[in-house]
Amino acid sequence: MNKEIKPWIILNEENVSPSPWFPILKHKVQLANGNIVDDYYFSPLGDVVQVLAVTKNNEVVLVKQYKHALGEILLELPGGMQQKDKSILESAINELEEETGIKAPADKLISLGKIANNPTKLKQITYGFIYFDAEFNSEQRLDTTEDIQVITIPAPEVLKKAIDGEIWVTDSLNFILKAALRYPQIFGLKL
Numbered sequence: 001m002n003k004e005i006k007p008w009i010i011l012n013e014e015n016v017s018p019s020p021w022f023p024i025l026k027h028k029v030q031l032a033n034g035n036i037v038d039d040y041y042f043s044p045l046g047d048v049v050q051v052l053a054v055t056k057n058n059e060v061v062l063v064k065q066y067k068h069a070l071g072e073i074l075l076e077l078p079g080g081m082q083q084k085d086k087s088i089l090e091s092a093i094n095e096l097e098e099e100t101g102i103k104a105p106a107d108k109l110i111s112l113g114k115i116a117n118n119p120t121k122l123k124q125i126t127y128g129f130i131y132f133d134a135e136f137n138s139e140q141r142l143d144t145t146e147d148i149q150v151i152t153i154p155a156p157e158v159l160k161k162a163i164d165g166e167i168w169v170t171d172s173l174n175f176i177l178k179a180a181l182r183y184p185q186i187f188g189l190k191l
Contacts, residue, residue, distance in 0.1 A: 006032040016041070044123040049092040050079030050171055051109065052179050053102055053134035054186060059152040060176075061134055062167075063099055066147065075151070075161070076172035079126075088127045096131070100150050103138040104131045112178045117170050128175035130183070156188035 012028035023045065028038045053061040063078045078099040082091045089106055097103045112128035142148060153161070161167045162176045180187045 008032070011036070012038075042121050042123060045081075047082040047088065047124060048079060048126040048171065049082060049088055049095055050077040050126060050128050050175055051092050051096045051104070052077050052112065052128065052130045052175050053096060053100065053104070054130065054132050054155060055134050055152060057152075058155050058186060060155050060158040061100055061102065062151045062153060062158070064149040064151055067169075074169055075167050076169040077128075077175060078150075079171075089129075092127070092129050097138050098141045098143075099146070099148055101136050101138045101140045102131075102134050104134065108132070112175050112182070115171060115174050126171040126174075128171070128178065130175075130179050155186045159187040159189075 008029040008031055010027055010029055014026045015023065016026045017024040022043065024041060024043050027040045027042070028036065029040050030036055055061065061078065062075050064073060064075050066073050078096050079092070080095040080099070082088055083094055086094065089109060092109060093104055093106060109129040109131050112130055114125050114127045116122075116125055140148070140150070158167070158176060159180050162173050167173055167176065180189060181191070184191045
């Protein structure tokens with residue numbers, strides 16, 4: 001019953017992406033049982049950061065923006081891709097400032113862990129952080145494709161929106177729930 005799980009062996013790798021913005025790799029792999037799969041496709045998109053910023057008034061800072069792949073305007077935590085030549089922590093600090101105008105000191109971001117969305121087809125890890133006593137102390141610096149509305153909502157209402165499905169982007173939902181379990185008092189919970 002204690003079967004040993006082994007990783008696949010990569011026999012060949014080919015970049016088949018038509019765009020530098022969306023990498024796609026084709027692997028030829030040997031499975032643990034010896035079978036060969038010669039057309040396993042996945043995307044190594046790169047890692048992502050998100051920050052759950054809580055103000056001194058116990059409000060969570062959220063961003064509302066259009067997401068083209070779904071064709072919807074969504075409410076989520078601020079964040080973005082890990083930036084070139086920057087660490088995960090440096091990227092989290094930069095993304096929070098760029099999207100919201102909140103500049104956070106590195107020693108004040110607390111890790112909420114990491115998650116993977118669809119690890120079968122995406123090589124992408126999202127790292128979450130929480131930042132207390134957040135203040136709007138800088139300027140928003142949006143990318144050319146970003147149109148972001150910054151919203152602050154009392155933490156208990158944010159948790160309700162997550163539970164009720166108003167906040168439904170996987171990584172944001174995950175980090176809000178993780179924060180609620182780790183810091184229940186912020187969200188008005190008694191665990």
